[in-house]
Amino acid sequence: MSAWIPDLTTRLGPLELKNPVMTASGTFGYGLEYESLMDLNRLGGIVVKGLSLKPMAGNPPPRIVETACGMLNAIGLANIGIEAFLSDKLPELRQINTKVVANIYGHHIDEYGELAAALKGVEGVHALEVNVSCPNVDCGGMAFGIDPAIAASVTERVVRNTDKPVIVKLSPNVTDIKLVAKAVEGAGADIISLINTLTGMAVDVETRTPKLANVVGGLSGPAIKPVALHMVYQVARTVKIPVIGMGGIMDVRDALEFLIVGARAVEIGTANFVKPGASLEVVEGMARYCADHGIKHIGEIVGSLRSVIGKQ
Amino acid sequence: MIDRYTEIVFNRPVAHDTWIMGLRSPELAAETRPGQFVMIKVRSGMDPLLRRPFSVSGIEEDRCVILYRVVGKGTEIMTTLQAGESLEVLGPLGKGFAMPGEHELPVLVAGGIGVAPLFFVARSLEKRPLEFMMGFRTAREIIRPDSFKGPHHTLSLATDDGTEGHPGFVTDLLPPFLEKHRHLSLSLFACGPQPMIKKVAEAAMRYETPCQVSLESAMACGFGVCQGCAVKASSEASRAYHYVCQNGPVFNVTSIDWSRFC
Numbered sequence: 001m002s003a004w005i006p007d008l009t010t011r012l013g014p015l016e017l018k019n020p021v022m023t024a025s026g027t028f029g030y031g032l033e034y035e036s037l038m039d040l041n042r043l044g045g046i047v048v049k050g051l052s053l054k055p056m057a058g059n060p061p062p063r064i065v066e067t068a069c070g071m072l073n074a075i076g077l078a079n080i081g082i083e084a085f086l087s088d089k090l091p092e093l094r095q096i097n098t099k100v101v102a103n104i105y106g107h108h109i110d111e112y113g114e115l116a117a118a119l120k121g122v123e124g125v126h127a128l129e130v131n132v133s134c135p136n137v138d139c140g141g142m143a144f145g146i147d148p149a150i151a152a153s154v155t156e157r158v159v160r161n162t163d164k165p166v167i168v169k170l171s172p173n174v175t176d177i178k179l180v181a182k183a184v185e186g187a188g189a190d191i192i193s194l195i196n197t198l199t200g201m202a203v204d205v206e207t208r209t210p211k212l213a214n215v216v217g218g219l220s221g222p223a224i225k226p227v228a229l230h231m232v233y234q235v236a237r238t239v240k241i242p243v244i245g246m247g248g249i250m251d252v253r254d255a256l257e258f259l260i261v262g263a264r265a266v267e268i269g270t271a272n273f274v275k276p277g278a279s280l281e282v283v284e285g286m287a288r289y290c291a292d293h294g295i296k297h298i299g300e301i302v303g304s305l306r307s308v309i310g311k312q
Numbered sequence: 313m314i315d316r317y318t319e320i321v322f323n324r325p326v327a328h329d330t331w332i333m334g335l336r337s338p339e340l341a342a343e344t345r346p347g348q349f350v351m352i353k354v355r356s357g358m359d360p361l362l363r364r365p366f367s368v369s370g371i372e373e374d375r376c377v378i379l380y381r382v383v384g385k386g387t388e389i390m391t392t393l394q395a396g397e398s399l400e401v402l403g404p405l406g407k408g409f410a411m412p413g414e415h416e417l418p419v420l421v422a423g424g425i426g427v428a429p430l431f432f433v434a435r436s437l438e439k440r441p442l443e444f445m446m447g448f449r450t451a452r453e454i455i456r457p458d459s460f461k462g463p464h465h466t467l468s469l470a471t472d473d474g475t476e477g478h479p480g481f482v483t484d485l486l487p488p489f490l491e492k493h494r495h496l497s498l499s500l501f502a503c504g505p506q507p508m509i510k511k512v513a514e515a516a517m518r519y520e521t522p523c524q525v526s527l528e529s530a531m532a533c534g535f536g537v538c539q540g541c542a543v544k545a546s547s548e549a550s551r552a553y554h555y556v557c558q559n560g561p562v563f564n565v566t567s568i569d570w571s572r573f574c
Contacts, residue, residue, distance in 0.1 A: 029537035036313055049539075057552035060572070064532050064540035069358045071532055075539045078553070222358045250358060273533040274353065274361060276315055276402070 006290030007297040010044060010265050012242040013190045014165040015127050017044035017099055017265060020298060021283045024246050024269030025050050025103035025129060026075065030089040031096065037276040042283060045099035047267060050131050053111050055081035065202050065211040070221030071270060072200050074214035077105065077134060082118050094124035101167065105131035108138055112154050116161035127164050130154060133171035133196040145171040148183035159188035167244065170194040172231055181235040192235060193244035193267060195228045221270045222248045229257055236262025236303060250278065252285025262303040313405060313535060314339060317398045321375055328452040329382045330425065331391055340376040340403060344368045346432040347408030347526055347562040351534035353400040354389045363402065365531050367429035379455065381425040405534050406561045409433055409524055412499035421512050422446040423482055423504025427455050429526045430503055438462035447482025451475035483511040490519045500524065506574035513565040523565040529556040544572040
């Protein structure tokens with residue numbers, strides 16, 4: 001029996017990764033914070049903390065609270081802003097042999113266009129990930145990504161202003177995610193990533209106050225995996241463009257579930273807080289899985305979910 | 313900062329609902345400074361999910377000592393852990409205390425489990441004269457500092473219910489002390505419940521005494537990426553919020569916006 005090293009290279013339309021594992025925005029800072037803890041060169045990609053035109057301070061504390069098998073966050077999109085990212089973080093990020101994805105968000109649709117334009121031609125940024133889960137100031141604070149038409153407009157604005165692959169990151173807090181997915185695909189998105197956090201809250205029964213200063217926050221962690229997995233399954237069967245799956249992935253088995261239902265790559269988020277090396281463990285686990293199952297290329301299992309009915 | 317498995321050397325109660333744990337880790341023992349903390353995964357798996365932050369209370373040879381109060385799910389699990397078991401620890405983390413100058417008299421003010429990082433400070437200043445004020449709710453919660461006390465250390469005790477020492481808050485003891493010793497150069501260190509820290513900060517600023525406080529916060533990561541541990545910065549700072557895990561947990565009193573603190 002001949003031995004082979006499984007091929008983990010991953011093609012997401014115009015974006016090529018050395019393996020299907022990326023780290024999710026908001027959980028990996030600007031990547032450099034993890035340098036002493038793990039070999040970042042082995043990652044498929046790093047999605048940096050969401051960038052806005054102007055720096056944002058974030059919400060008053062408390063910003064986070066642990067919940068059963070998960071956590072709520074209301075960080076408030078705190079970030080250093082696009083200019084500081086370009087001058088202070090990107091030069092060092094360029095030294096890492098991995099793909100860098102700039103996650104961007106705006107308060108108005110114009111800001112998305114301006115951010116895309118600011119990153120046009122910027123070396124070292126390999127793709128944009130568009131966050132449409134933040135509140136649309138022009139629409140009473142409702143998230144851009146709730147309305148398929150608005151999500152499509154945002155997508156179109158970014159696509160028009162960039163030379164880079166465009167990933168649109170969908171919100172799960174919608175009635176039918178397939179509609180949003182189809183709309184952003186139609187507007188020119190190259191790739192779709194999902195899910196962002198689920199809206200939730202927690203209450204302190206002694207003081208009878210919300211545990212988050214912002215009252216509501218986003219739920220992440222293992223608790224959301226079943227919801228995320230189903231949504232990835234739905235979207236992967238709805239669009240032709242590649243899908244990146246995320247939501248509660250803690251280890252390689254979780255990641256494989258997402259690939260099997262149709263994601264071509266995954267993003268690891270909350271797990272990084274608990275186990276900084278989690279994303280690399282997933283990479284190693286995928287190679288082992290392929291070797292154990294005689295799979296030559298990881299792409300073979302994408303969308304390979306078998307029908308139960310066929311068994312009868 | 314490294315993530316490592318450490319061996320539990322001892323784990324036992326020292327006061328009501330308060331335990332002490334020794335973790336063997338030569339690297340942590342060599343690197344950790346007073347005021348720094350570690351993030352501990354109390355149990356493998358996803359429930360509870362997040363690590364918990366603990367100040368390092370002392371270093372004994374190759375062991376890192378943690379003092380903890382049982383306040384919830386994570387700390388309850390910790391009380392069941394046995395010597396010989398292994399625990400995942402990330403650290404050392406954060407900015408520790410700046411040690412007092414040669415001519416300064418260190419004054420430590422602690423409330424409850426807030427003694428934890430200050431025992432490490434006292435140990436580092438073992439040979440020097442030092443004033444240590446500590447307050448607890450009641451006598452059975454007093455964490456006796458026998459193994460942390462130097463020969464020139466003066467201890468003052470307060471209990472809310474008067475079952476031992478001064479009847480009242482530890483912060484009752486501070487202003488008279490600051491007043492009496494205003495001719496001396498003092499260096500204040502404080503850690504404890506938020507209202508207590510705030511009172512110490514206010515007294516320190518009133519008497520213009522240099523003062524460092526160790527704050528705590530809910531944390532998801534502990535090493536500067538989740539941005540969950542925000543505390544409002546004073547107007548003198550260059551940013552709106554400080555992060556307890558990166559810019560702290562030790563802060564100069566002048567860098568915090570106390571009006572938004574608690």
